[in-house]
Amino acid sequence: MTERNYEGQEYTAGVSKPLGPVVVSDADDATTVEGVLDLVRKQGGRVTSSRRLLLRALFDSKGHHTAEGLAAEVQKQAPDIHLSTIYRNLDELERLGVIVHAHLGHGPATYHLAAAAHGHFVCEECGQMIEAPDTLFKGLAQAAKAQFGFTIDPHHFAMLGRCANCA
Amino acid sequence: MTERNYEGQEYTAGVSKPLGPVVVSDADDATTVEGVLDLVRKQGGRVTSSRRLLLRALFDSKGHHTAEGLAAEVQKQAPDIHLSTIYRNLDELERLGVIVHAHLGHGPATYHLAAAAHGHFVCEECGQMIEAPDTLFKGLAQAAKAQFGFTIDPHHFAMLGRCANCA
DNA sequence: AGACAGATACGAGTGGTTTGCAATAAGGAA
DNA sequence: TTCCTTATTGCAAACCACTCGTATCTGTCT
Numbered sequence A, B: 001m002t003e004r005n006y007e008g009q010e011y012t013a014g015v016s017k018p019l020g021p022v023v024v025s026d027a028d029d030a031t032t033v034e035g036v037l038d039l040v041r042k043q044g045g046r047v048t049s050s051r052r053l054l055l056r057a058l059f060d061s062k063g064h065h066t067a068e069g070l071a072a073e074v075q076k077q078a079p080d081i082h083l084s085t086i087y088r089n090l091d092e093l094e095r096l097g098v099i100v101h102a103h104l105g106h107g108p109a110t111y112h113l114a115a116a117a118h119g120h121f122v123c124e125e126c127g128q129m130i131e132a133p134d135t136l137f138k139g140l141a142q143a144a145k146a147q148f149g150f151t152i153d154p155h156h157f158a159m160l161g162r163c164a165n166c167a
Numbered sequence C: 001a002g003a004c005a006g007a008t009a010c011g012a013g014t015g016g017t018t019t020g021c022a023a024t025a026a027g028g029a030a
Numbered sequence D: 001t002t003c004c005t006t007a008t009t010g011c012a013a014a015c016c017a018c019t020c021g022t023a024t025c026t027g028t029c030t
Helices: A033-042 A049-060 A067-077 A083-095 A134-148 B033-042 B049-060 B067-077 B083-095 B134-148
Strands: A099-102 A110-113 A119-123 A129-132 A159-162 B099-102 B110-113 B119-123 B129-132 B159-162
Touching: A033 A049, A049 A067, A049 A083, A049 A110, A067 A083, A083 A099, A119 A134, A129 A134, A129 B134, A134 B129, A134 B134, A134 B159, A159 B134, B033 B049, B049 B067, B049 B083, B049 B110, B067 B083, B083 B099, B119 B134, B129 B134
Parallel strands: A119 A159, B119 B159
Antiparallel strands: A099 A110, A119 A129, B099 B110, B119 B129
């Protein structure tokens, strides 16, 4: 079946975790802001306020965020944080496997937590986006594997088409 | 970002069409350069040399072409033809349904004859591109339709993943 | 041949992202 | 605590893939 091809570790799906007071978590627990920051530190990275604020924004609203949107969110707390810093941190978090980005159309990329990875159907007419469970791609995954030895990653680019209303 | 080679991929699947000598075709026959030019004229457009050269480039090598690649090809014959003219003509030809464009990765879009439309699998590692017959997407199409009423168009964005070698 | 609209070359602008660099600051050592 | 190293930041500029405004040119119709 289709799996993440991003170089991250495994994530248990659907875990929800109280944030609570800032307590240093014990392990490689990438399901909280502080857990990820531990991971960052462990990889030789440094815990900075832009990093923490960015993670906060990502964890607070687990939807699809553009870099610009995240910057705006972060800048509510710290207006000096530059868009290029956001991009660099997003790259870093993606490298660590904490987040992934997807392209839903011709606009900017969108970022979300890797744990919430899924496919996307986007209507070419009205732009409506549907989050598609991986099970839908099972047949395609098998066919691609059988015919070409190709392992699909259905998360990265949206599948375009027409939604029920527009078709 | 890894370098990708969209250009020069061979056209393997689907319709293959003899070009034959340049003979003005009789009807809406979009399978030859002159046939398309007839269509252009019929739509109120004008037959210009950049249009003809661009079509020649598209018909001569039926692979995936970037705008830049096509410009280079056209400019071999007529160096003054500007990239913006290529873009405007590609738009026009797409509007007429003669060509389509696809996004195979993070680089520029690629254009090819609409008659040869197909899905694409692109390896995230090595960039290899596989042309996927539409039949492969049948299961996904049915599932998307059944679950969301969504009609997929599997041609526009590539399906990323890992090829047999890189997996 | 003349008129008119569509097409062109050129250059400048745009959106989204990346990069070079000097200044700053995190985190370990002393 | 202070020092040191080097990761990170802010800023400006560059970058890529287009897109657009405009004056000029050229098919096409008459």
